[in-house]
Amino acid sequence: MRVSEQKKQANRQNAQKSTGPKTEEGKQTVSQNGVKHGLYTHALILNSPNLKEDQTEYLNLVLDLEKELTPEGVLENTLVRTIANCIWRSRRVTLAETAQIERQLEGIDSDVRIHIGLSSYIDQTDEEPSPEYMERLRKTCIGKNAIPCENIATNLLRYELRLNRELSRALKTLYRIQYHRKAKEAEGEKENSLKMSDQSQIPYNPKRDNPLWDIK
Numbered sequence: 001m002r003v004s005e006q007k008k009q010a011n012r013q014n015a016q017k018s019t020g021p022k023t024e025e026g027k028q029t030v031s032q033n034g035v036k037h038g039l040y041t042h043a044l045i046l047n048s049p050n051l052k053e054d055q056t057e058y059l060n061l062v063l064d065l066e067k068e069l070t071p072e073g074v075l076e077n078t079l080v081r082t083i084a085n086c087i088w089r090s091r092r093v094t095l096a097e098t099a100q101i102e103r104q105l106e107g108i109d110s111d112v113r114i115h116i117g118l119s120s121y122i123d124q125t126d127e128e129p130s131p132e133y134m135e136r137l138r139k140t141c142i143g144k145n146a147i148p149c150e151n152i153a154t155n156l157l158r159y160e161l162r163l164n165r166e167l168s169r170a171l172k173t174l175y176r177i178q179y180h181r182k183a184k185e186a187e188g189e190k191e192n193s194l195k196m197s198d199q200s201q202i203p204y205n206p207k208r209d210n211p212l213w214d215i216k
Contacts (some may be wrong), residue, residue: 044085058088069174072181079174086167093160100152104145111141 046053062084090202115137116129129137147153 044088054181058084061088071174071178076174076177076181079177080172082170083174086163086170088161090160090167092155092162097148097153097156100148100156101146103141104149108138108141109146111145112138115141 038142061082065075065080065084065087065211069080070085071080103119112134116134130147
């Protein structure tokens with residue numbers, strides 16, 4: 001334990017001496033590394049003139065998931081990153097859906113005028129429609145455009161389902177790996193407790209020596 005503390009202290013001192021990359025190339029490399037194992041880069045975060053996503057918000061999402069899912073090791077952290085990416089990208093589906101609906105609603109007045117023109121042509125009349133009729137027609141047009149048009153809705157749904165499948169698969173895999181890891185750790189704790197019991201000549205008692213082990 002003493003050696004471990006000495007190593008920790010040495011690591012802290014070395015970290016304080018580090019000032020990061022000096023060259024522009026080095027800084028660019030670090031910025032593209034992002035978080036762990038190169039799985040996240042700024043390519044994930046949109047930064048166009050029309051849509052700027054918040055990198056800090058994404059990192060907070062990752063931290064919250066790590067706190068909740070408590071991953072250990074490269075593989076578990078990779079799966080948590082995959083989950084975070086799916087959640088982040090799924091938010092764009094909602095954004096895209098809202099943007100499409102707003103775009104459709106911008107043309108409501110034009111739709112109403114077209115409908116009135118067609119009705120007048122079919123009925124061969126120049127009579128102005130009543131305000132009540134105009135209000136009902138406007139509400140009908142709004143209702144029809146309150147969801148994305150068919151081709152857009154189909155693409156959004158397909159993309160959302162793909163993300164949901166990917167998220168579900170990553171989450172199930174993570175839980176399965178964690179279950180086996182914890183079972184293996186519990187087995188190791190049991191063996192250590194048995195060895196200690198043999199050395200001390202005291203019979204092994206799971207509830208006393210390892211109350212967290214006896215999980216079926």
